[in-house]
Amino acid sequence: MMPHQHQPWQAPGEASALYWVLVVLVGAGLLAFMLWALYAKLHPRRWTTLGYHALGALVVIMTVFTLVLYIIPANQAQQIPPTARAWDWKPGETIKDPGGSGLEGEPYRGYLVYLANGCTYCHTLYLRPEDIKTGWAEGAKPDEVSQMGDFVHYPFTMLGTQRDGPDLSIIGRKIPDMKYHVDHLVDPRKFKPKSVMPTYRYLSERDLRDLAAFLVSLGNEPQKLRAGIAPTPQPTEDPRVAKGRELYRSAGCVACHSVDGSPNVGPTWKGLFGHEVEIVLPDGSAQTLVADEEYLRESILQPAAKIVKDFQNVMPSYEGRFTDEELQAFIEYIKSLR
Incomplete structure (x- = not known):
């Protein structure tokens, strides 16, 4: 069942008359209480006299505190201008x-x-x-x-x-x-x-x-x-790329490899495919090769076989963890990161 549709007001001038009646009544009540607590004639030798006056002073302090820190700044704050894409729909609009x-x-x-x-x-x-x-x-x-x-x-x-x-x-x-x-x-x-x-x-x-x-x-x-201007849908994506992106997150690759070129524990995947990579072999010798599909597949299954220069050998082997279809999805996703 749908809740009652209510458009909340966003400025004091939009508030209803009932709201302002309640504000006046509450304000008048607080003022009356403070005046009574501070100036009422009480029995001079009653221990409650000091307590009533202290309570009145506390209400005054809290009222001033609220006005200075919340109400006044809120009314003086400039309205944040909406962006062109800001969601802006009113009740009844279709x-x-x-x-x-x-x-x-x-x-x-x-x-x-x-x-x-x-x-x-x-x-x-x-x-x-x-x-x-x-x-x-x-x-x-x-x-x-x-x-x-x-x-x-x-x-x-x-x-x-x-x-x-x-x-x-x-x-x-x-x-x-x-x-x-x-x-x-x-x-x-x-x-x-x-x-x-x-x-x-x-x-x-x-x-x-x-x-x-x-x-x-x-x-x-x-x-x-x-205006009836239909948005242009995004081009259909290769489902293997979508699957690879999902695996990138679910398999935890996101923790060590970025997709935007920023540095991380492991080399970024952005622009990796088809470009030259300097690697270090297990015997310590260096080599430069092109990151093709074969290299990407080997790097997933046997990461210690070829370590990218200036990175540590900390990646675990994923041998047996992924199907051939999932491995290809990884590769297609990396290839899409131009």
């Missing part, structure tokens, strides 16, 4: 499926469905610089790292903290197809047999459409979607 299925949904309501069904437990909505380097931000570019201005229009900032599933910041640009997202939500294992994502077949058709609309809105400029 988009049509860029994939051409004819489906239509409300991104704002879809975000509420997303929150209500715990999607934030496994997915995040922000990209960090290290995500580009490690490959977690699949398909993202360095200039797509999240900025504060990307989130200023979100009604609630529940961006997620755990990644049992992929980050969804740009999923709408990668897969601008509501029909695909609906089908994937209903039966995740139809697309990925080993997926741990639960089925959402229990959602109503409207909830599924709206959630799919929200997913399509991620990573796309709202103005273009409103």
Whole structure:
């Protein structure tokens, strides 16, 4: 069941009259209590006199403390300007499926469905610089790292903290197809047999459409979607490259090898294939060779046979750990890192 749709106010001027009535009543109550505690006529020889005055002084201090450190700075802070790609959808706004299925949904309501069904437990909505380097931000570019201005229009900032599933910041640009997202939500294992994502077949058709609309809105400029300009989907990727990227993370290669050229315990994979490599043989002699498929396969299965110059022999052997198909997936992924 969907929660009540509520557009939270983001500035004091947007607050309701009831809110300000409550503020005035609470403020007046605090003021009255402070005046009573500080100046009320109490029995001069009662031990409680000092206690009441101390309590009144404490309330004054805490009120001033709150005003100085929180309320005043909050009202004086400049509003963060939104980026061009900032998510900006209002209740009632709809988009049509860029994939051409004819489906239509409300991104704002879809975000509420997303929150209500715990999607934030496994997915995040922000990209960090290290995500580009490690490959977690699949398909993202360095200039797509999240900025504060990307989130200023979100009604609630529940961006997620755990990644049992992929980050969804740009999923709408990668897969601008509501029909695909609906089908994937209903039966995740139809697309990925080993997926741990639960089925959402229990959602109503409207909830599924709206959630799919929200997913399509991620990573796309709202103005273009409103104008009916369909985002260009990313070119189809070789499934072996995708498999190799997945193995790069799951097998722990990410701990020692970068994919962006940055130094690490082991040599970077970026630009490795097809280039000359200086290696040291077990007998101590040096040699220069070209990193072809045979070299990459040997480096995975028998890493001690040829050590890249200036690196230590610390990589374990992966003999027998991977199938021929998985080894080829590794190689295809390394070849893609130009």
